[in-house]
Amino acid sequence: MALAIRLARGGAKKRPYYRIVVADSRMPRDGRFIEKVGSYNPMLAKDDENRIKIDVDRVKEWMGKGAKPSDRVSRFLEAAGELEKKARNNPNKAKPGAKALERIEEKKEKAEAAKAAAAEAAAAPAEEAEAPAEEAAAEE
Numbered sequence: 001m002a003l004a005i006r007l008a009r010g011g012a013k014k015r016p017y018y019r020i021v022v023a024d025s026r027m028p029r030d031g032r033f034i035e036k037v038g039s040y041n042p043m044l045a046k047d048d049e050n051r052i053k054i055d056v057d058r059v060k061e062w063m064g065k066g067a068k069p070s071d072r073v074s075r076f077l078e079a080a081g082e083l084e085k086k087a088r089n090n091p092n093k094a095k096p097g098a099k100a101l102e103r104i105e106e107k108k109e110k111a112e113a114a115k116a117a118a119a120e121a122a123a124a125p126a127e128e129a130e131a132p133a134e135e136a137a138a139e140e
Contacts, residue, residue: 001024002024002025002026002068003022003023003024003025003034003062003065003066003067003068004022004023004024004025004067004068004069004070005020005021005022005037005059005062005063005067005068005069005070005073006020006021006023006029006069006070006072006073007019007020007021007029007040007070007072007073008020008021008023008029008030008031008033009029009030010030015043016042016043017039017040017041017043018039018040018041018042019033019036019038019039019040020036020037020038020039020040020054020059020073020076021033021034021035021036021037022034022035022037022058022062022067035058035062037054037055037058037059037062038052038053038054038055038059038076039052039053040052040053040076052076052079052080054076054077054080056077056080056082059077059082060082069083074086
């Protein structure tokens with residue numbers, strides 16, 4: 001039997017509450033489980049001590065029997081200091097999306113247009129100042 005330590009969702013609509021359970025991996029997510037070993041309430045503040053409750057001794061015992069924790073449960077155990085941290089790599093997470101790239105391009109174009117306009121404005125008064133001096137010299 002393939003055992004999994006995973007979350008089983010409970011609670012009302014838009015008010016999730018999870019039980020951390022040991023279950024046969026072939027059973028439905030919220031279905032039959034073997035033992036409840038903790039709970040997770042994501043509605044509480046991240047620094048609240050009641051947000052995650054885990055019976056670590058029971059989890060270790062089940063892991064000794066071959067149960068594998070899900071990704072989220074393994075993160076909870078890493079935070080509790082019971083599992084060593086895995087190196088995770090998601091290089092695409094930091095990349096901006098399509099709309100953000102469009103906004104960046106628009107900003108670059110506006111900045112370039114503003115620089116060009118400023119350069120033209122800086123050059124234009126100098127030419128105008130030279131022109132009257134030349135006209136005065138031509139009149140004499």
